Structure formats: C-alpha cells, structure tokens
Amino acid sequence: MSQTRPELGTPTSYTFPKPRRITVGGGTVVAVDVPGQHLVSLRLVHPFGGAVEPLDAMGVSALTSEVLEDGPGGGSSLAPALERYGAEWVSRVSWDGFITGLDAPAGRLGEAVGLFTDAVRRPALKPDDIVGRRSQLLERFWLEAASAGTLAMRSLGGQLFTGRYATPLAGGPVRLADITPETVAAFHAERIASVAGTLVVVGDLSRVDLVELGKTVFGDAAPAPEREISEPAPPPGELPRVLIVDRPGSVQSALVIAHRAPSRSQVDLPRAEGISEVFGGMFTSRLNLELRERLGYTYGAGSRFDLRRDSGVFFMSTQVEADTTAHSVTSSLEQAAELRDSGVTEEELAAVREANTVGLPVSYSTARSIAGALVDMVVHDLPDDHVDRVRAGYERLTKEALDSAAVEYLHPEEAVVVVVGDAGRLRGPLADTGVGPVEVRTPDELWS
Template structure:
C-alpha cells in the first residue's frame, strides 16, 4: 500500500560552517571540521599573484607555481610521492594569489602535508626543470590561443589596462622567454619561501593537530603583509571601440565585450552578480534569450564580473557566425541599455534569489568547495561569515536594487569589443554598427 507523501516544510536557510582560526609562528591556520568527511583539502595561500610580479619577469608567478610540482628531487618527483598516500597536488595562480595544496585522506594528512611543505619551502627548481616547464607554457600559450574565444580573452587586458594587466597572466611569449631559472628562484625565495602565508584545512579533523600541521608548513617563515596595490591606469584610446583579431577565412567569430569595473572591495556583490545573472548569467538571461532563442545566432551567451583587489572587469561573451557578428554586437548593447532603462521583472528577481541561495548546501558539500570559499576569504580579506552575508544579501534584493546596480555597474558607453574572426568580412559591417572605431590586428603581433 502506498504511503502518503509527507508535506514539505519550509527550507532551512543555509549557514556556512564557522571556521577555527589560530596563529602558528608567522602564519595563520584557518580550518573547518566536517565530521565524516574522510578526504581533506589543504591549501596554502600567498598574496603573490601575477599583479605583484616585476615587469621584467612577467609570467614568473605562473611558471614558479608549475615548477613546484617537480618537487624536492626535480623531474616531476612530487606527484608520485603524493600518490603513495592517495593524495593529489593542487596549485593555481590568479592576479591576487599564489595557491598550492593537497587533497588527501585524513588518515594520511600529516604525511601529505609534509610533502606540501617540502615542495613549497625547499623545491629543487633545477635549471632543466624550470626551462622544461617554461617551454610547456609557451607551447600551450599558442595552442590555447588557436581557440578564438581564448585569443579574444587574452587580448582584452591590453585594451583595458596599462601595466601588468595588459599582458596575460601566464606572461606573453616574448616576455616569458626572458624569465630565467634564476628569476624563478629569486621570486620563490622572496615571495613564497620567505612568507608563511595562510594554511586552509577542511575535512574530518578528529585527532588532527592543526598546530603541528601549521608548524610543518610555515617553518620559520615570517608573516608577510598583504601587498599595497595601486589601481592600474586605463589603456589609451577612444571609447567605445572595436578591435578585430584577424583570423582569415574563419566562418565564426568569438565576440568579447568588456569594460573596466570597480575593485572587489568596492562592489556590492549580490547586486553586481544579480544584475550580471539577469543580463547573461543564467539560461533565462536577456542575452541568451535574445541571441540564442529569438535570433538563433549562438548556442549561448553569457557575462560575468572578474573582480580583483585593485580593479575589475565586466565581460560579455559569445560565439556567432561571421555574418551575424555585427548584429550580435548591437543586439547585446541594446539589451544592456534596455536593462538599464527598464530595470528587472519580478520573475528575474526571483530567479536571481533562488539561483544564489537554494543551491548553497550542494555548492559547499565537499571539502574542496569549502576550502575554495575559505581561500577567497583569505585572498580578499573577507569576514568569516562572508557566505552568510552573501546569502542574506541575495535574499534581501529588490527590483530597485538591481535597477540601481544596472545603472552603476554596467557601462555600455565604455565598452571595448574584441572580436576574433575574419577581418575582411567583419570590418565593413562593424564600422556601420556604430560601436566605435574599428581596428584590425594580427594576433601574432599582439604581445611582441
């Protein structure tokens, strides 16, 4: 006999676990105990991202980050050493951070963390290993740039900023070729080995001595202050404008529209992300409905904010057929301006609230995702209840809040549009589109 399905109760608001914080030597340990989570995530965070690099060594942070995987013995010795403990190496560089770490069973956490400490504090950094890694990054640079959307994304920094942000995070080929093994060792010694950093630990921490883990990782390294950043100057040139990266014969275009945005500390994130969701962040967004559903130009269109400690970027991206490129550009601008003029509907407001609150228990259901949230808090000096504040901010959003955000954060009149496609077919229609003067560039000369 079938039982009657019970009535659903009101959903319980998600609360982010409260982390434990302790000072160990020159560093800080931030940990979340997740009972029953037998696989732990450990992350070591340094404020030594691409934005802090010397201009004569652009790309050195990314190269150093990759070279650490060669371990204390060189020749990719770290992964097999970790594998003996069922552990995995994790590392990445952003403009604002240098992150290394391991994912490991909690019963092998001490051994895996010891290997992390060795790799970060005393890596071999042999000439042959660093040069091999550098060659791999250079080869990957042009391989990735053969994808039109990647090419456009890498080129947009030079249209928005002067200084370091004008060059891709991994360094441009000509600049990266000049980064020597000694430059890597110097960067590592001054920015990584000498700085304790912050150790993030998430998992079932029953019986785990956090102070012991911190001591093993930090050693006698000193505390390093967060870098003092100066907001970058804008790139010269008329706004708005269009840059075509010529790919002769291409039947499709990668369309990237971008403008400068405020820095991470200056942004009200629920409002900024909310208006981004309405415009292009959800399947039911304005851009997707216009370019995909109504016009049939693309499989998808989206937008997002890329926010850094000292600046930010707002991006709209899609890929379309060559003959629809100019109209896709003007249609995207029209949707942006309409959103600023008319505001949002109640349905859009409800979708923004739900998409940013209902799924939180799933979003933070793993040690990796919880560690990722803690890393973001460390990098951007956010409070421990940052996720709870975000949730509350989204729950409290009003249509007026999002309308104000559209006027404040969206700047179609300052758009720089970068298009990777066939210039011979695009230059005329784009000039007639009225989105600013059109310049054609050879991708091979962008970073020479």
C-alpha cells in the first residue's frame, strides 16, 4: 500500500542553549547541560595565541601545545593514560587562543580531569621531548608546504602584515628552529601554568559538580590579564601587487588573492560572511561559476574571511593550469568588482539565508560542536547569545544589506596576489595583466 509523502513544515528558528557562568577562583566555568549527552567536551581557553608571541620566539605557543601531549610523565605518555578513562586529548593554537581539552565519558570525567590538569599545569617538559617535538614540527612544516595551496596561504602573511603575522602561526622554519627548551618552559610558566583561563564544559552535567571541577582545573592560578589590542601595520609596497613563489617545472598554479579586513568585533558577521558566500563560499558562487563552470580552469574556487581580535583577512583561493593563471587572476578581480558594482540577486540572497539558518540544529547537535561555539565566544569576547544574534541577522538579511556589504568588505584595489608555480612561465603573463608589480621569490627565501 502506497503512502503519501508528508509535506515539510516551515523551519523554526534555532535557539542556542544558554550557558551557565560560574566564577571559581581566578577562572570562569562556562557550561551547557545537554541531558543524555554522555560524552562530555571540556576545553580550557587561555588568551595567548600566536599573535602575542614575542618576535624572537615565534612558534613557541604551537611547540608548547605539541609538548603538552607528552604529559606529566613525558615521552608521549598522556594519550595512553587518558585512554584508561575513555578520554581523548585535544590541543590547538590559533592566533588568538591557546586551547587544551578532552572529550570523556561523563562517568569518568573526574578521573580524566585530574590527569588533564596535571598535563596542563604540571607537564614534564623534558628537554629531549621538546627538541623531538620541534624536529617533528619542522619536518611537518615542509611536508605540508609541499602542497602548493598550503605554501600559497603561508606566503600571504608577509604580503599583508609586518610583525608577527608576517610569519606563519607555527613560526616558520627559521624561527621555530631557534626555540629552546628553556623558551618553552618560560612560556608555559608565564602564560599557561600560572593563568587560570576559562573552562568550557558541555554534556550531561547532571552528576558533575562544576565548582569542584573549576577548583581542580584552576587551582590557585591567577586571572588572565587583559590583552592590549592594536591594529598591525601593513608592509611597505604598492597595492595591488603580485608575488610568485617559484616552483620550476610546475604545470599548475596555486592562486590566492587577498586583502586586509576589519577585526572580528568590527564586522557585521551575517553581512560579511553572506557576501563572501555569494562571491566564493558556495558551489553556486560567482567565482565557482566563472572559473569552474564557464571557463573550465579549475575543479573549484572558494573565498572566506579569517577574522582575528586585532585585524582580519579576506581571501579567495583556487588551483589552475599554469597557462590559465593570468586570466584566472584578472577574472577573479573582475568578479569582485562586478559584485561591488551590481550587487546580489534575490536567488543569491535566498541561498545565503537558507545555508545559515536551516541547518543550525544539526550544526550544534553534539557536545563538541556546542563547545566549539563557546570557545569562539570566549576567545573573541562575544555575548552568550552570539549564535542567536547571528542567526537572526541572517533571517532579516536583505538584498540592500548584502549590496552594501560588497562595497564595505570587498576591496580588489587593495589586493595582493600570491601565485605558487613556475615563475619562468608565469612572470611575463602576470606582468602583462597590469595588476601590479611582480616579485619572484623561492620558498626558502620567504621566512629567512
């Protein structure tokens, strides 16, 4: 017997769960209780990412993050120790935050958190472990840079910034090699061990004493100091301009076009990310339709914002055949200029709205995803209802709002173009575009 397919109802607005905030000693616990979610996600946030590293110790936060996995006993002892409690270690560094954490069954959380606290506050930091981790990071840096796309992205900072952002987050091969065990120990003592931070906890918390949890993790550590925010300076030179990172014999080019953007607090997120999606963030974006569908130059092109506490970057990226590189650059810049001049269509507006509202219940269906959103709020000092504000912003988005966003946030006249490919084949055609002066460098020269 056949059945009639039920009709879809109108999607209801998603509401992000309201977190509970508790001050414990020098730190703050930010918690969301999700009944029935028995895998608890715990994240400890310190406000010391790569952006605040001293220039003579670039990469120390990334190296310290790696070394913490050696645990209080040293020698990669942490992961197998946590496995006894069914827990998994988490550690990452961004430009604005140093995040450690674990995912553990609610029933074993207390035991796992004790080991986690020892790993964060009292790690072994054995010199041999630090030197070994440093060698691994250096090897990984060049292995990842074997990807032309990765190399192009890592080359971007020096074209947009002076100071810390000119060198990749992991420190670059030259700076990272100079970091000593003593430097790591000093960074850890000053920025991690002695600073309480903010503890994010998400899961079924019916049997979790959040105050005791905070006391265990924070101990007698001090509150995090306020970070001074100042906009980083740009490097000297004409804009727009082109950098070719030479890879002799390459038959393809990795292409990144980017310019500076406002900081996270200065950006209206639904308008900014909405116009980025129209330009290059969706399969039906302007860039993808032009470079992939119409010209057949690439399998895909994309764009997005990288927003930080003191600045931001907007970039588009793709990979194309070498002989189509110059036209790909001019076509991409033309698409940005046309979007600024003509604005979006009603179909593009509808696609942006739907993409950022309908799927929210799925996006935040796990403890990990909710914890990730809370970490973002902590790192960027966002309000507890940030997700709801952004969702509401997308729901009331208009064509006029996106049109004005294109003018406000897209600046092809200020762009830098980074191309990783065969300079011998690319330099002449790229110079002929008239985009701007062309410089050629080798990968070894980028961060020396």
